[in-house]
Structures are given as C-alpha cells and as structure tokens.
Amino acid sequence: MPKIDIAQTPYRTGSVYPEPYNAQMAGRSSHRLGQAAGLTQFGVNIVYLQPGAVASLRHWHLREDEFAIVLTGELILCEDSGETLMRPGDCAAWKAGVAEGHHFVNRSGGEASFLVVGSKAEREIATYTEVDMQIHMEGGNARFTYHDGSAWAGPRDLPKGDQK
Amino acid sequence: MPKIDIAQTPYRTGSVYPEPYNAQMAGRSSHRLGQAAGLTQFGVNIVYLQPGAVASLRHWHLREDEFAIVLTGELILCEDSGETLMRPGDCAAWKAGVAEGHHFVNRSGGEASFLVVGSKAEREIATYTEVDMQIHMEGGNARFTYHDGSAWAGPRDLPKGDQK
Numbered sequence: 001m002p003k004i005d006i007a008q009t010p011y012r013t014g015s016v017y018p019e020p021y022n023a024q025m026a027g028r029s030s031h032r033l034g035q036a037a038g039l040t041q042f043g044v045n046i047v048y049l050q051p052g053a054v055a056s057l058r059h060w061h062l063r064e065d066e067f068a069i070v071l072t073g074e075l076i077l078c079e080d081s082g083e084t085l086m087r088p089g090d091c092a093a094w095k096a097g098v099a100e101g102h103h104f105v106n107r108s109g110g111e112a113s114f115l116v117v118g119s120k121a122e123r124e125i126a127t128y129t130e131v132d133m134q135i136h137m138e139g140g141n142a143r144f145t146y147h148d149g150s151a152w153a154g155p156r157d158l159p160k161g162d163q164k
Numbered sequence: 165m166p167k168i169d170i171a172q173t174p175y176r177t178g179s180v181y182p183e184p185y186n187a188q189m190a191g192r193s194s195h196r197l198g199q200a201a202g203l204t205q206f207g208v209n210i211v212y213l214q215p216g217a218v219a220s221l222r223h224w225h226l227r228e229d230e231f232a233i234v235l236t237g238e239l240i241l242c243e244d245s246g247e248t249l250m251r252p253g254d255c256a257a258w259k260a261g262v263a264e265g266h267h268f269v270n271r272s273g274g275e276a277s278f279l280v281v282g283s284k285a286e287r288e289i290a291t292y293t294e295v296d297m298q299i300h301m302e303g304g305n306a307r308f309t310y311h312d313g314s315a316w317a318g319p320r321d322l323p324k325g326d327q328k
Contacts, residue, residue: 004255
C-alpha cells in the first residue's frame, strides 16, 4: 500500500558538508520519504529543525526545481533578498537556475518541520551564497569547489562580486 | 520572494475528462502552485474535496512519479488493493509504471485537502482502472483511448482481464 510509514523511512542527521559547515547543521534531521517509496524522478524529505537549527547553508540550484511546505512550527525563510515568516501550510518554490540563495532557519522556541521536494538532475550544482562554496553532485557523489570552480580546501572570504 | 500567495495561483474546478466522468468530479477544485511559481520539472497542486467528492478517476501513471500529503480533513485513499484512511500529515507515493490504480475520496462531512506532486514527462499515459479509458498527454494536450489503445467514444465495460 503506498501510504508511507514515515517512522520507517531512512532517517538522517547532519549533512554532507565539510567542516566547519557540517557542525552548523546541528539540530537538523530528516526522513527520506521519496527514497523509501522507490521514487527516482524527484526527492521528498521531511526536515525537522530544533530551536536555533538551520536546514542547510543558504543556496540555489542550477538545474533542479525545488518546492517546500511548512508542516509544523514556525520557520523563517531567509533569502538573499530578505526574510519571510512561514507557518504550517505556507509554501515556497524555487525555479532551477534562479540565483536567489535561500534556506530555512528555526528561530522559534519549539521544533518545526517542512516537507521539501527537489527534482533529480543527472548532474547538479548548488551555489552557497553566504560562503564561497559550491557542491557538484554526480552519480550520488558530492564534490565541493569555490565559486570559481577550483577545489575547496577550507573556508575563505566570498569573492567580491558575490558579496550581498 | 518565493513564498507562494496560494489565493493568487491559478484556480481550477472540474476536470479534463469527457462526460459522464467529468460530472463525477463535482466538488473538486485545485490551486496550481508549481505553475504559479514557474516550476517546469514537476507539478504541485493543492486539491480541495468537498464532502462526497473524488479527486480523480482511479488511475496509475506510466512514466511519472507521484506523491501526496494530506493537509486538512480526512480522506480515503482508494486503491485497487484496498482502502486506507488518511489524515493531515499522512503521505503516499506511487512510483511510475506500477499498475496500482489509486485516488482520494472524501467520505467525511467536511472539506479535505491534499498537496500532490507529479513529475512532468514529455509524453505520459495514465490508465484508469475502474473504467475502460486511458489519457494520453503530449505537449499539454489530452487524448482519450480505451485500454486497447483505440479512440474513446463513450463508456463501455472494462476488458475482462482488467477487471478487479
């Protein structure tokens, strides 16, 4: 039966980020619903954020559309262009290739959660807009570079043209 | 700002079905969030069902993954294999090509709603499992056939091998 037993889906904490960014993802966890259901064309995760936690580094996707709906609690959608309070039922979407960095932050006193959908491109690049890093995904493997494409070897200042 | 003003998204009632099936979709309406946000890789709709309404004819998709989460009210997920009560937060997913017909039915006394995500194949076929009909989608146009592929020209009995 296609009803998903959420508690039985793969559960993840932390991130794929290198340090020091991985440590900044404390208080974040997720259930991987799409994977559990055998979906291959888009991913569906429920992400849980403890008070103070962030869902990801602020980023935008080159080739993958993304959509989110808040399920529980209260979140701040932080984007390069500003902040928006998001409550259960509130939705947001980001078209692939639009260079507007975004992430969810929990500044409330309780847990909050959202459901996020992202299509699965064969090769994808996400650009972080608050730190000088990009992630390159291919065949399930992640590789990190600076914005200029050279291999990432530790935090450094954002290139001047990329500073907000 | 990518937060979606749901009330401002395209609002649809009815269906693309020919009669008599179109009339069976009374009490169904939807907001098209993905379209409003410019997404092209998957669709995202919120579907509202009045008491007694159904979301679609029972169907399965050949090439498109599908995912749904109940947002408000109480729905019955009716599938070829059985029925499941679905409440807010409950999720279901259908992998492309799995021949398990499914649809949501509102047997409660109040409105119910769910959010549904479906990938967008260039050419898609959905097969209805309670009536002898298929929909063929290509370039945004719908064409209806019987299960044997011949042009649909009005309701007829399900082929013997397709009866549940």
